[in-house]
Amino acid sequence: MKIQASMNEGTATLIVTTVSSTSRLVVEGAQYLADDLEQFLTDPNAKDVERHYRIVPDDKGVSVQTAQGGFTLPWRHIMTTVNGLRA
Numbered sequence: 389m390k391i392q393a394s395m396n397e398g399t400a401t402l403i404v405t406t407v408s409s410t411s412r413l414v415v416e417g418a419q420y421l422a423d424d425l426e427q428f429l430t431d432p433n434a435k436d437v438e439r440h441y442r443i444v445p446d447d448k449g450v451s452v453q454t455a456q457g458g459f460t461l462p463w464r465h466i467m468t469t470v471n472g473l474r475a
Contacts, residue, residue, distance in 0.1 A: 391465045393472030395422075400473055402452065404459055411459050413452065415441045422473040425450065425466050 392403040400418035404411045415421060417440030424437045428445050437443040442453040449462040461469055 389462070389465065391461065391468050391472070393469040394475070395419075395473045402459075402461075402469065404461075413454060413457060413459060415452070415454055417441070418473075422470045425452075425461070425473075426470050429463075429466055 390405040392401075392405075394401050395418065398417060398419045400415040400421050402413045402415065404413075420439065421441065424439070424443055427434045427437075428443070428450050434445065436445075440454070442451075442458075444451045444453070446460070449460050450466065451460045452458050
């Protein structure tokens with residue numbers, strides 16, 4: 389699995405590539421997305437995030453949802469995503 393994340397003028401693009409598929413998620417109004425994702429690593433009791441997007445933790449990682457779709461970011465890939473968004 390490979391995670392790519394980028395930010396452009398408040399819009400995040402997350403791309404998850406596995407052996408058999410690639411998923412792309414555009415997140416509007418994502419200026420706080422990196423901070424919101426990182427909080428789940430530092431605070432195990434963090435509450436779900438409700439903004440222009442929704443982030444919900446589970447045993448596998450965090451589910452990032454928008455009106456257009458969503459996917460789960462595994463725990464081990466959250467900092468990769470955060471670093472990509474902040475680059």
